Amino acid sequence: MCGIVGYIGGQQATPVILEGLKKLEYRGYDSAGIATLAEGGSGIRRSEGKLVNLETLLREQPLAGTIGIGHTRWATHGRPSEINAHPHKAGPIIVVHNGIIENYLQLKEQLKQQGHNFKSETDTEVIAHLVEEKSKNEPDFEKSVHLALAELRGAYAVCILNERQPGTLIAAKLGSPMVVGLGNGEFFVASDIPAILAYTREMVFMEDGEMVVFHDGAVRFSTIAGAPLDKQPRHIDWSPLMAEKGGYKHFMLKEIHEQPRAVRDTIAGRLLEGEGDIYLEDLPFSDRQLAAIKRIIIVGCGTSWHAALVGKFYIEGYCRIPVEVDIASEFRYRNPVIDDTTLIMVISQSGETADALAALREAKSRGAMSMTICNVVDSSIAREATGVIYTHAGPEIGVASTKAFVTQLTALYLFTIRLGRAVCTLDAASGQRMIADLKRAPALLEEVLKLDATVEKIAKKYMNARDFLYMGRGKNFPIALEGALKLKEISYIHAEGYPAGEMKHGPIALIDEDVPVVVLVPKNSAYEKTLSNMEEVIARGGRVIALCTEGDDEVRGRAEDIIQIPSLDEDLDPLLLSVPLQLLAYHISVLKGTDVDQPRNLAKSVTVE
Numbered sequence: 014m015c016g017i018v019g020y021i022g023g024q025q026a027t028p029v030i031l032e033g034l035k036k037l038e039y040r041g042y043d044s045a046g047i048a049t050l051a052e053g054g055s056g057i058r059r060s061e062g063k064l065v066n067l068e069t070l071l072r073e074q075p076l077a078g079t080i081g082i083g084h085t086r087w088a089t090h091g092r093p094s095e096i097n098a099h100p101h102k103a104g105p106i107i108v109v110h111n112g113i114i115e116n117y118l119q120l121k122e123q124l125k126q127q128g129h130n131f132k133s134e135t136d137t138e139v140i141a142h143l144v145e146e147k148s149k150n151e152p153d154f155e156k157s158v159h160l161a162l163a164e165l166r167g168a169y170a171v172c173i174l175n176e177r178q179p180g181t182l183i184a185a186k187l188g189s190p191m192v193v194g195l196g197n198g199e200f201f202v203a204s205d206i207p208a209i210l211a212y213t214r215e216m217v218f219m220e221d222g223e224m225v226v227f228h229d230g231a232v233r234f235s236t237i238a239g240a241p242l243d244k245q246p247r248h249i250d251w252s253p254l255m256a257e258k259g260g261y262k263h264f265m266l267k268e269i270h271e272q273p274r275a276v277r278d279t280i281a282g283r284l285l286e287g288e289g290d291i292y293l294e295d296l297p298f299s300d301r302q303l304a305a306i307k308r309i310i311i312v313g314c315g316t317s318w319h320a321a322l323v324g325k326f327y328i329e330g331y332c333r334i335p336v337e338v339d340i341a342s343e344f345r346y347r348n349p350v351i352d353d354t355t356l357i358m359v360i361s362q363s364g365e366t367a368d369a370l371a372a373l374r375e376a377k378s379r380g381a382m383s384m385t386i387c388n389v390v391d392s393s394i395a396r397e398a399t400g401v402i403y404t405h406a407g408p409e410i411g412v413a414s415t416k417a418f419v420t421q422l423t424a425l426y427l428f429t430i431r432l433g434r435a436v437c438t439l440d441a442a443s444g445q446r447m448i449a450d451l452k453r454a455p456a457l458l459e460e461v462l463k464l465d466a467t468v469e470k471i472a473k474k475y476m477n478a479r480d481f482l483y484m485g486r487g488k489n490f491p492i493a494l495e496g497a498l499k500l501k502e503i504s505y506i507h508a509e510g511y512p513a514g515e516m517k518h519g520p521i522a523l524i525d526e527d528v529p530v531v532v533l534v535p536k537n538s539a540y541e542k543t544l545s546n547m548e549e550v551i552a553r554g555g556r557v558i559a560l561c562t563e564g565d566d567e568v569r570g571r572a573e574d575i576i577q578i579p580s581l582d583e584d585l586d587p588l589l590l591s592v593p594l595q596l597l598a599y600h601i602s603v604l605k606g607t608d609v610d611q612p613r614n615l616a617k618s619v620t621v622e
Contacts, residue, residue, distance in 0.1 A: 015042065015084060015085060015086050015087050015099075015110075015111040015204065016034055016037030016038075016042065016084065016085040016111075016203075016204050016205065016208065017082070017083070017084055017109050017110075017111055017170060017172055017191070017202070017203055017204040017208075018030045018033035018034055018037070018082070018083045018084075018201070018202070018203045018204075018208045018209070019081070019082045019083070019109075019172040019182055019184060019201065019202040019203070020033075020079075020080065020081055020082075020199070020200070020201055020202075021079070021080040021180075021182045021199065021200050021227045022079060022080075022196065022198060022199020022200060023079060023198060023199060024079060024199065025077065025078070025079060026049050026076075026078050026079055026080055026081030027047060027049060027071060027075070027076045027077075027078075027081060029201075029212065030047050030081050030082070030083035031047065031064070031067070031068065031071070031083065032211070033083065033201075033203060033208035033209055034047075034064055034083050034084075034085050034208070035064060036207040036208045036210070036211075036253070036257070037085055037203075037204065037205060037207060037208050038064065038085070041087050041407070041408025041410075042085035042086055042087050042408075043061070043062070043086060043087060043088050043093035043390070043391070044059065044060065044061045044062065044085075044086045044088075044093050044094065044095065044097065044098035044099075045059070045060060045063075045064050045066075045067045045083070045084065045085045045086065045098065046058060046059030046060070046067065046083065046084055046086075046098045046099050046100050046109075047059075047067070047071070047076060047081060047082070047083040047084075047100070048076075048081055048082055048083075048100040048102070048107045048109075048174060049076045049077065049078030049080065049081035050078050050080045050081065050174055050176065050179040051077045051078035051079075051179070052179070054176055055078075055102075055105075055107060055174065055176050056076045056077070056078070057100055057102060057107065058070050058071055058074060058076055059095050059098040059099070059100070060095060060098065061093055061094055061095050061098065064085070080174070080179065080180070080182055081174075082100060082107065082109045082172040082174060082182070083100075083109070084098075084099035084100060084109035084110075086098055086099055087390075087407060087408060088390030088391060089113055089136070089390065089403065089405060090113075090117070090134060090135050090136045090137075090294075091133060091134025091135045091390075092134070092390060092391040093390060093391050096132060096133050096134075097133045097134055097135050099135075099137060101132075101133060101135065101137050101138040101140075101141045102141060103129065103138070103141035103142040103144070103145040104145040104148075105145070105148075105175050105176035105177045106141045106142075106144045106145045106148070106173065106174070106175055106176075107141065107173070107174040107175075107176070108137060108138075108140045108141040108144070108171060108172070108173050108174075109137075109171070109172050110136075110137040110140055110169055110170070110171045110172075111169065111170040111171075111189045111190075111204055112167060112168035112169035112170060112171075112187075112188060112189040112278075113136060113167050113168055113169075113278055113281045113282060113405065114136040114137070114139060114140065114165055114166070114167045114169065114282075115166045115167035115281050115282035116164075116165070116166040116167065116282075117136035117139045117167075117282075120139045120143060120164065120165075121139050121142075124139065124142045124143065124146060127146060129142045129145075129146065136167075140161065140165070140169075140171060140173075141173075143161040143164060143165075144157055144158055144161040144173060146161075147160040147161045148175075154175045154177075154178045154181055154183070155181075155183060155226055156239075158173055158183050158185070158224070159224075159237065159238065159239050162185055162187075162224070162237050163237070163238070165187075167187075167188070167281055167282060168187060168188030168189050168277070168278065168281065169185070169186070169187055169188065169189055170184070170185075170186045170187075170189035170190060170191040170204055170219075171184065171185050171186075172184045172202060173185075180228060180229055181226065181227065181228045182200075182202070182226075182227040182228075183224065183225070183226050183227075184202045184219075184224070184225050184227075185223065185224040185225070185237055186219040186220070186221060186222075186223055186224075187221050187222055187237070188221060188274075188277070189204070190204050190205060191203070191204060191219040192204075192205065192206055192209070192216050192217070192218055192219065193216065193217040193218075193219060193225055193232070193244075194209040194212060194213040194215065194216055194217075195213060195215040195216075195217065195232065195246050196212055196213045196215075198230060199212075200227045200232055201213060202225065202227075205256070205257075205259065206249060206251065206256040206259075207253060207256040207257045210249065210251070210253055210256050211253075214248055214249045214250065215246040215247075215248060215249075216246060216247055216248075216249050217234070217244045217245070217246050217247070218247065222236055222237050222238075223235070223236060223237065223242060223244075224236065224237050262603070263411065263599070263603075263609040263610050264410040264411045264610045265411035265413055265415060265503070265595075265599055265609050265610055266599055266609075268409055268410070268411055268415045268416045269415045269416070269462070269592065269595050269596060269599065270462055271406075271407070271416050272415065272416045272419050272458050272462075272592065273455040273456070273458040273459045273462070274455070275404075275405065275406040275407065275416040275419065275420050276419060276420060276423050276454055276455045276458060276588070277455045278405035278406075278407075279404050279405045279406070279420045279423045279424060279427075280423060280427065280451060280452070281405070282294075283427055284448050284451075284452070286445060286448055286449075287445075288441060288444070289430075289434065289439070289440070289441035289442060289443065289444025289445040289446075289447075289448065290430065290431065290434045290441075290444055291427045291428075291430045291431040291434075291444075291448075293400075293402055293427065293428070293431055295400060295401040295402065295403060296384060296400040296401065296402060296428075296431070297399065297400055298382070298384075298399075298400055300434075300435040302382070303431075303432055303435035303436060304435055304436050304437075305354060306334060306354060306355075306356045306382065306432075306436075307334070307335075307354035307355070308334065308335050308336075308337070308354065308355050308356070309328060309334055309335070309336045309337070309355070309356045309357075309358060310336075310337045310338075310339060310344075310349065310351070310355060310356070310357050310358070310376065310381075311324055311325065311336060311337070311338050311339070311358045311359075311360065312338075312339045312340070312341040312344050312357065312358070312359050312360070312369060312372045312373075313338075313340075313341055313359070313360035313361065313369065314340065314341045314342065314361075314366055314368055314369060315414075315498065316362075316414040316417070316418050316421075316495060316498065317360040317361055317362065317366075317369070317414075317418075317421060318338070318340055318341070318360075319418070319491045319492070319494050319495040319498070320360055320386075320418055320421035320422055320425060320491070321338045321358075321360050321425075322338050322488075322490070322491035322494070323422055323425065323488050323491045323492070323587050324336070324338075324358075324360075324422075324425035324428075324429075325337075325338050326487065326488040327425055327426060327429040327488075327584065328425075328428075328429050328432065330584075331429050331430075331432075331433045331438060331439055331443075332429060332432045332433045332436055332438050332439075333436075333438050334432070334436070339372070341359070341366065341368040341369040341371070341372045342368040344368075344371075344372040344375065344376075345371055345372055345375040349375075349376070349379070351376055351379040351380065351381045352379070352380055352381075353380040353381070353382070355376070355379075355380075355381045355382065356381065356382045356383070356384065357372070357373060357376035357377070357381040357382070357383045357384075358383075358384050358385065358386065358428075359372060359373045359383070359384075359385045359386075359387075359394055359398060360385070360386045360387075360421055361385065361386075361387055361392075361394050362387070362388045362389075362404075362406075362409065362414060362417040362421075363387075363388070363389055363392060364385070364387040364388070364389040364392020364393055364394040364395045365389070365392055365393050365394070366394070369394060370393055370394050370397070373385070373394060373397055373398060374397065377397070382399060383397075383398045383399045383400070384398050384399060384400035384401065384402070385398040385400075385401050385402075386401075386402045386404060386421055386424045386425065386428075387401060387402075387403060387404070388403070388404045388405075388406050388409070388417055388420070390403060402424045402427065402428060404417065404420035404421060404423070404424050405420065406419075406420040410610065411609070411610045412502070412503075412610065412611055412612055412615050413499055413502045413503050413595075413598070413609075413612065413615075415591075415595050418495065418591060419458075419588050419591055419592075422587055422588055422591075423451070423454075423588070426447070426451060426584070426585070427451075430444050430447050430448065447582075447584070450581060450582040450584070450585055451585065453581060454581065454585050454588055454589075457578075457579045457581055457589060458588065458589065458592060460579050461578055461579065461589050461592045461593065462592060464576060464577075464578075464592075464593055464596070465596055467576060468576060468593055468596040468597050468600060469596075469600045471558060471574050471576070471597065472597055472600035472601045472604060473600075473604060474574070475529045475556075475558070475601070476601045476604045476605060478506065478527065478528065478529050479506065479507065479527070480506070480507045480508070480509075480523070480527075480528050481497065481500055481506060481507070481508040481509075481528070481529050481530075481531060482497075482508070482509055482510075482511065482520060482523065482524075482528060482529075482530045482531070483496045483497045483508065483509070483510040483511070483530075483531045483533075483594075484510075484511055484512075484513040484516060484530060484531070484532045484533065484543070484546060484547075484550075485510070485512070485513060485532075485533035485543070485590075486512060486513045486514065486533075486539040486542060486543050486546075487537070487538070487539050488583075488584070488586070488587055489533040489535070489537075489539075489586060489587060489590060490510070490511075490512045490513070491587070492533060492586075492587045492590050492591055492594065493510035493511065493512075493531070493533055494510035495510070495591060495594065496508075496510065496531060496533075496591075496594030496595075496597070496598070497509055497510040498510075499594060499595055499597075499598035499599075500597070500598040500601065502598070502612050502615060503598055503599070503602040503607060503608075503609050503612045504598060504601045504602040504605055504607055505605075505607060505612075505613070506601065506605075513532070513539075513542070513543050513546035513547075514542065514546060516546055516549060516550070517549065521549065521550070521553065524550055524553045524554065524555040525553070525554055525555070526554045526555075526556060528555065528556070529555075529556050529557075529558055530550045530555045530556065530557050530558070531557075531558045531559075531560070531594070531597070532546070532547045532550070532557055532558070532559045532560070532572070533560050533590055534547060534559050534560065534561050534565075534568055535560070535561060535562045535578065535583065535586045535589075535590065536561070536562040536565060536580065536583075537583035537586060538583065544567070544568070547559065547568075547571065547572070548571070551571060551572075556573050557571070557572040557573055557574070558572065558573070558574045558575075558576070558597075559571075559572035559574070559575045559576070560575075560576045560577075560578060560590055560593055560594075561575055561576075561577055561578070562577065562578060562579075562580050563577045563578065563579055563580060564577070565577065576593045578590060578593070
């Protein structure tokens with residue numbers, strides 16, 4: 014997501030920070046800014062849009078100083094604008110921040126009552142005001158930061174300056190990446206290695222709950238609570254391109270491994286656990302408005318359409334409201350039946366997909382309520398829809414969608430709980446159970462990622478197959494479709510997904526020893542039926558790769574290869590099953606030598622019909 018660069022040393026800070034921010038452009042951003050300290054105070058320059066706009070501003074209004082912080086922002090709270098761009102300032106305190114502060118609304122209200130005036134819509138500005146408030150009773154800059162950070166809930170990587178202590182830079186991390194660079198009489202801090210690799214290769218990787226203070230040519234590490242730490246640097250010999258990818262061979266693999274973090278960020282600050290309900294900050298519908306919905310139409314393209322199919326199972330199963338799922342490019346050509354009791358939900362990673370935008374406009378013109386699940390703040394679809402659930406996947410560079418997909422599933426699950434509570438089909442206890450299951454998902458996704466070596470071995474075995482079939486039942490059928498799509502997109506192997514019960518109605522004619530069949534057979538309500546369908550494939554000489562629940566010896570004894578996922582409520586199996594299918598497609602693609610991140614004929618965002 015956002016990019017941070019900080020510098021303290023003997024050079025002018027602005028060129029160092031600006032160059033570092035350029036190295037982080039691959040992370041995606043919508044605005045940028047820099048702050049420096051010099052004799053006489055501080056200077057801040059911010060601009061909406063690309064870094065070239067900030068560069069132009071800096072040529073007109075230069076910033077001097079040998080200590081500074083910079084930021085490229087990927088909007089989460091508040092639209093992209095100059096006023097919402099970082100750095101943010103409160104009194105003498107200047108802050109840049111990556112992450113999400115879950116309790117910012119409570120803190121903001123408290124600080125307002127203490128006389129603080131806020132200028133932006135961001136959660137970040139709360140940090141600056143909170144440090145300023147603490148410094149009124151605790152003049153020691155470092156101690157006031159300790160006190161402020163202790164009150165924050167959520168995830169952050171933060172850099173803080175104080176005009177009254179112009180020789181000091183403080184940074185801290187909890188749940189968002191941060192690395193410190195050790196130079197010759199100078200120090201760097203950044204959210205990722207590429208930003209500072211040109212200046213030093215001696216890096217200290219910050220862990221959660223750690224803080225660093227740069228002061229008068231020295232660096233000191235501690236916990237956020239203040240306990241001293243002895244941190245040792247690591248020499249980095251990565252190439253600049255490898256550094257951008259965090260050491261991963263491809264952006265797609267990096268993004269697959271970011272999925273636990275992406276799910277955590279998407280649910281952060283939204284779980285009302287005690288009430289068994291969900292807080293969706295950009296969804297302005299009251300319970301009364303939600304209860305008036307008689308029908309929901311979900312539209313999407315490609316991967317987003319697959320997410321929509323899972324959403325149909327969630328919403329109809331728990332909320333008892335009829336749901337139709339449409340491919341966006343077909344929606345407006347069928348003269349859909351819509352009125353003011355219809356909710357149109359558009360799912361789009363970019364928020365700029367032409368077909369999805371056209372579907373939204375068509376439905377709105379016929380009187381429908383509207384909302385979107387989207388990854389990009391203030392995108393066209395997000396602006397035109399009445400309500401938004403933003404996924405917090407962060408920028409997705411690989412063309413084949415991975416983390417955007419699992420966060421769309423997560424957002425659909427969150428919406429289902431909120432809608433179910435509003436229409437009274439879910440009681441508080443049921444909502445609490447669903448929230449508890451969702452909270453377990455990120456840790457279990459981390460466990461699934463440990464299967465990477467197992468999946469790679471399977472990929473080597475089947476990489477030369479010309480065709481693949483994928484089978485699943487219920488809400489796992491869309492995951493079969495998604496798995497097949499991933500393989501097609503990046504390896505150029507023909508693959509198809511089918512409902513497992515449909516195999517005998519035609520596709521089973523394709524089964525022979527040359528066609529691998531990927532069967533999604535976790536322990537769920539459709540387990541016995543799916544197992545029977547798998548047996549039909551085996552009986553006809555098919556080679557089965559089974560994705561099953563850990564400890565399932567029945568599947569182990571029948572399938573040629575198995576991938577076992579942890580046990581979780583079956584509603585969330587789609588999240589866990591998606592990861593091995595992404596890894597299978599990835600490893601086959603690498604083995605075949607295709608372009609993983611930019612497959613032929615495909616674009617990341619389809620902005621024309």
